[in-house]
Amino acid sequence: MKSSREWVTQGISPPERSRVENLIDFRQNWAPSPPREPTSADERAMASIQAPPPQGRMLDRSPAGDLNEALRASSLLWNFINQPNAATVICDSTGSIVWSSPSTVTALGFEASFLSGRNILSLIDTARRDTLAGLIAGEPPEVGDDFCAAFRTQDNSALWCSVEVTELQPGSPGLVLVCLRDSTRRIAGMRSLQQSEERFRTIVNQAPFGIGLQDKDGNFVFLNARMKKILGINSGYLLRDEVAEYIHPDDEAKITSAIAPGAPDTAISSEIRFIRPTGEVRWCSGTVIPQRDHRGTITNYLWAVEDTTARVRAEQDQARLYTLMETSSDLVMVLDEALRPQYLNPA
Numbered sequence: 001m002k003s004s005r006e007w008v009t010q011g012i013s014p015p016e017r018s019r020v021e022n023l024i025d026f027r028q029n030w031a032p033s034p035p036r037e038p039t040s041a042d043e044r045a046m047a048s049i050q051a052p053p054p055q056g057r058m059l060d061r062s063p064a065g066d067l068n069e070a071l072r073a074s075s076l077l078w079n080f081i082n083q084p085n086a087a088t089v090i091c092d093s094t095g096s097i098v099w100s101s102p103s104t105v106t107a108l109g110f111e112a113s114f115l116s117g118r119n120i121l122s123l124i125d126t127a128r129r130d131t132l133a134g135l136i137a138g139e140p141p142e143v144g145d146d147f148c149a150a151f152r153t154q155d156n157s158a159l160w161c162s163v164e165v166t167e168l169q170p171g172s173p174g175l176v177l178v179c180l181r182d183s184t185r186r187i188a189g190m191r192s193l194q195q196s197e198e199r200f201r202t203i204v205n206q207a208p209f210g211i212g213l214q215d216k217d218g219n220f221v222f223l224n225a226r227m228k229k230i231l232g233i234n235s236g237y238l239l240r241d242e243v244a245e246y247i248h249p250d251d252e253a254k255i256t257s258a259i260a261p262g263a264p265d266t267a268i269s270s271e272i273r274f275i276r277p278t279g280e281v282r283w284c285s286g287t288v289i290p291q292r293d294h295r296g297t298i299t300n301y302l303w304a305v306e307d308t309t310a311r312v313r314a315e316q317d318q319a320r321l322y323t324l325m326e327t328s329s330d331l332v333m334v335l336d337e338a339l340r341p342q343y344l345n346p347a
Contacts, residue, residue: 085181085182086103086179086180086181087100087101087103087104087106087107087108087161087179087180087181087182088100088101088103088104088177088178088179088180089101089104089115089120089177089178089180090168090175090176090177090178091120091136091175091176091178092174092175092176093136093137093138093174093176094119094136095119095120095121095132095133095136096117096118096119096120097115097116097117097118097119097120098116098175099116100112100115100116104180107153107159107180107182108123108151108152108153108154108159109153109154109155110153110154120132120136120178121133123151123152124149124150124151124152125149125150125158128147128148128149128150131147131149132147132149132163132165135147135163135165136165136176136178138167146162147162147163147164148160148161148162148163148183148187149161149163151180159182159184160182160183160184160186160187161180161181161182161183161184162180162181162183163178163179163180164178164179164181165177165178165179166179204224205224205225205226206225207224207226208226209226209304209305209306209307210223210224210226210227210229210230210284210303210304210305210306210307211223211224211226211227211302211303211304211305212224212227212302212303212305213300213301213302213303214259214300214301214302214303215299215300215301216259216298216299216300216301217240218240218243218259219237219238219239219240219243220237220238220239220243220303221237221300222236222237223235223236223237223238226307227303227305230274230282230284230305230307231246231274231276231282232276232277232278232280233246233277243255245275246274246275246276247272247273247274247275248272248273248274248275248281250273251270251271251272251273254270254272255272255288258270258288258301259288259301267287267288267289267290268287268288269285269286269287269288270285270286271283271284271285271286271308272284272285272286272305281309282307282309283307283308283309283311283312283313284305284306284307284308284309285305285306285308286303286304286305286306287303287304287305288301288302288303289301289302289303289304290302325343325345326345326346328345331344331345332344332345333345
């Protein structure tokens with residue numbers, strides 16, 4: 001059974017057959033013919049072949065000067081690379097720009113003639129050039145890696161963009177599509193958040209009382225500078241098994257009850273004694289506040305600890321002095337500034 005090509009070209013002279021076959025090839029790879037009745041051998045040849053949908057290979061077969069026309073033949077690809085919220089460029093395997101979208105010209109501020117033939121690697125910061133060169137060359141990206149780079153604009157400012165590289169014809173070297181999405185606001189937001197976290201951490205570390213964050217398993221995942229000084233340690237965290245080493249045995253039950261399942265949802269305050277590695281005991285007033293997520297589940301406990309050792313020792317010294325005066329066989333009298341008696345022992 002003859003193919004449609006053989007049926008159309010039968011009885012045609014060799015020179016004419018060659019011209020008709022070229023028309024058939026063009027018909028198979030490019031645009032459809034106008035919808036009208038064929039009247040010549042050429043038109044019969046064109047009408048007899050059903051054009052397949054545009055394929056990526058037509059980009060490789062088209063000359064560089066006809067690249068725009070080739071891209072328009074695929075409306076899906078054309079609409080994608082001309083989307084207003086992303087800048088797109090087509091590069092060869094070395095990174096040289098073959099074509100740039102109008103949104104790219106607008107975003108970077110360079111004329112299309114300036115971008116044409118220029119290597120895209122020259123437009124980004126040097127620290128990320130090797131990564132982008134690898135993506136263009138076909139190296140697989142790291143899993144979960146969102147690649148961002150700062151692109152130089154016409155006014156020498158930096159435009160942060162997330163970069164996606166896609167092969168136009170997978171499996172063979174050739175042209176790649178580089179899609180740039182403006183991430184300046186996202187990067188600025190991340191930096192602002194990082195600065196806020198650093199400021200908060202500075203404030204927490206400069207607080208005049210100890211602050212600790214304990215997870216639901218009992219591990220201290222954060223200790224501020226004052227809390228580390230109270231405990232007499234340098235580490236910024238404590239594992240659950242290590243916490244008991246720093247709590248006075250007589251006060252351990254208070255801590256256990258504060259973080260035990262079914263403990264009150266409100267903050268619990270109590271006097272706690274901590275034991276330093278040197279054996280010194282520090283008296284503290286501690287408050288444990290449970291922290292919950294949006295579902296009401298306890299995720300961690302916030303500790304606020306004030307070192308009251310100086311006050312407790314002063315009270316103990318005063319109590320000892322009072323005991324000595326009360327039990328003394330000598331007369332003990334305490335006078336104020338006006339020499340009025342304020343205290344007189346039983347003797």
